[in-house]
Amino acid sequence: MEDIRHVQLETLLASRGFCTEEGLRHIKTLPYLSIVNCLEGSYTLSLAKGKPFHVPAGCAFIAPAGILQDITHHLPENGAMKMCWVFLDLRINGIYTLDDLYTFPALLSTEQCAQFQPLILSLTQVQPTLLDSCRRSRIGYALAEKLLVLATPKESYDSVIMPAIRKIRKDYSQPLHVEDLAALCRLSPSLFLRRFREETGETPCTFLMHHRLATAQALLQSTEDSIHEIAEHCGFYDQFYFSRRFRSRYGLSPSQYRQSFRAQII
16 A cells, blocks of 8 residues: 555535334445444345345444445334434545445444444534534544544555546546546556456446436435535536436436435435
8 A cells, every 4th residue: 555645535424314114125326435323223234235134223334335235124113213324435645445445344233333323423413614514524534533443454456447436436527538537547448448347347437327326316315405406516417317317227316216215214
């Protein structure tokens, strides 16, 4: 690993809610590392189509960015299921994410979760003031510090297509072209396309589209931004086109998705 010169908190979204529907199932992919704390009730969770595991009350799970999450909600004996969560994107040297450099345990024990829960709940209470913005950043870096205590460094964290992936992550709201992405990787466009598909299972255009839509999904869940604002933030300057692509990916329009999410996870 090169020397650490700069660490920047790019994204920090936190919220809390409750669920009143036993067996409610969510299948999603998010562009950020997720920490989800089960306060009451429990989850059954599968990551990247792996073996399902149980997340009991008082515990939490960590899901890397870009990983398929298959989540089933289970109510406690009395009342609603309650949870809180945070989406985190920390950039190292302006290039790497935590997911690029480290792996994390999928399940946090009650003791481990006790390190995270107060911080996540504090984030759900911050206000849009300068003082709270400073507090929010401090909490975000404290979360990252606690994550690193649990982290295992990856033996290999780079690949020939990584410059293109970094570019997509950084400038996903801007027009991006295959020729420019290939040049960043010092590959011909044809070789770049082949290598990109081999390593990600997708074309660069599909990878970019899925990243934009996953970012929009996260913003619909955790912000009060308008559909128009979210569309523009994610690189869609035609709201009708954004709605059509979102519906194709998730089966609901953006407004329907937000309403459905809030009706189920309030």
